Amino acid sequence: MFQAESYSMTKKTIIQKLSILADAAKYDASCASSGTSKRNSVGKSGIGSTEGMGICHAYAPDGRCISLLKILLTNFCIYDCRYCVNRSSSNVERARFTPEEVVSLTLDFYKRNYIEGLFLSSGIIRSPDYTMEQLVEVARSLREDHGFRGYIHLKTIAEADPALIDAAGRHADRLSVNVELPTDESLSSYAPEKTGQTIRKAMADVKSGIDDRKDAAKSRLIKKARPPGFAPGGQSTQMIVGADGTNDATILTTSSRLYAGYGLKRVYYSAYSPVPDASSDLPPIKPPLIREHRLYQADWMCRFYGFEASEVVSATTDGMLDLSIDPKLAWALANRAHFPVDVNRASRRDLLRVPGLGPKTVKRIIAARRHGRLRLDGLAKLTRSIRTALPFIVAADWSPGGLTDEAGLRQRFTPPPEQLSLFA
Known part of the structure; x- marks a missing residue:
């Protein structure tokens, strides 16, 4: 596989890689820039917005449109998660950026006023630690070598060493660890290389890092001795909806536990997208997007309206939200x-x-x-x-x-x- 990876890197231009890896990143919904304080970045406060490969748009709480460069470091992956288009057995075109190329792209887009920050994820190459090192190096170089003050969201690798996750939190505004599927049983079936326990342990490490920095900030005796920040925008996660038979009641219960246990800023719900050469137990068509929309509404009810997850679906007999009304x-x-x-x-x-x-x-x-x-x-x-x-x-x-x-x-x-x- 690594020979093919090397061949891909030598034959493709930056623009070709950008086209492939920006398209591959579209499946990750956990891309938002709310919840963090605006850094004193280069230039004026108003940031332009443009359509282009890898540019996505998120919205801050005050309504501002935030443009982010959203890409994968690589879509090569040693894992074979059956719901993922980039799984090792998938017949898709592959590409890989070097950390230096991602840094260069981010700075070029930022200087042209196309973006206000970076959302970076990746397939797993060689090992979780090696991949996480590459992601951290991008953020470190942007911050320390180039003084980049824009927004950075890093997708963390759950199986990586906690020290690497800690390093990621020192440079990124937000971290996210995807739970992938609503139940451990589904995860074990569809993504045998991953475990719910490992994912939750990574979430706990991120939460611990955030809490430790908050406690240190409160207890500092000298104002100048301000501790370094750690993921000031908090952490988020993504859950794929419709790949398995999990009902909405279970999905909302899982989300409620994640919010309560790990202090998440947001759980993102992503309707399953059929992948090439999928196994027969995966749905052949995409579930209705209205289901994804209803889950977001229900999530909002639990977070801001005082509802319990059990109340939201109490009117149903099958644990599914009514698609016809909110x-x-x-x-x-x-x-x-x-x-x-x-x-x-x-x-x-x-x-x-x-x-x-x-x-x-x-x-x-x-x-x-x-x-x-x-x-x-x-x-x-x-x-x-x-x-x-x-x-x-x-x-x-x-x-x-x-x-x-x-x-x-x-x-x-x-x-x-x-x-x-x-x-x-």
Whole structure:
């Protein structure tokens, strides 16, 4: 295999490698730049955006579009994960960058104002430690040799030495260790070289590094003795959806445990993409993208709306989210005894369970009702989703009457089939 690898490197130009390795990186969804402080980078604060090979766009919490160079160091891999297009037995065109080439590309793109940072992942070559050393060298060189102050997200290799993960955290803004599949059983079946225990151990090492730096920062006696940073943007992970038969309830339960146990910033859900020459137990077609979208909505409910994973799917019998309506509305329709909610008296927790009301709107409602009872016209100024909320709330001049229990309420909020098909 290494002879083929060497042949590929000598025959391909940088542009050809970029085309192959940027396309191979598109399967990794855990690419976001939120959660880290903006570095004092070269040039002005406004960063341009352009379409091109390897350039992806993520969004910061303030709405800014962040352009990242998203590539693999190589798509050669010694592992044979059956769901992966870059597995060792896959018949795909291979390429490999050297660390120096990635550094050069990143700096060239950055100076042209194309990108604000780098997202770097890789197939496993030679060994996990060797691959991780190559990834760390890219980040180290950018930071120390070239003074690069842009954003860096490194995909860490779970099987690598903890010392290498620690080194990665000193140079990267965010680290991610992919759990790959929702259960250990599925991982053992589809990716026999990987184990859930090893992946969770790597996550724990990252969390420990983050916590240690936070504790050191709090306990420092002299202001100037500031400890070095460690992945200030935290860590994230990715879970492939639809490759195995795991239902949404199990997926959300796994995500909840990861958030609680490892302090993750984000779990990314990636709909399985059929790969060439796939085994017969893998689905022949891509699952509907609306399922991925519903999982993100459900994930949001658990993280910011106070729901438990078991509540989100409690209305279902098969553990799968309803694809026709969003999970919060599905929960409300299945739990009508909780409604209507009085917007002038309800707690924050109860208001967050009203369809159409999000955390920002609830905060506005609680602030506004201190100055007087809220009427419907005043509430409409606080949210653009007043129509969705009407059957579930009581205001000073509004009561839904029997609307909350109306048999056709679900149909009222269900999009027509042609609209739903846009997500299929």
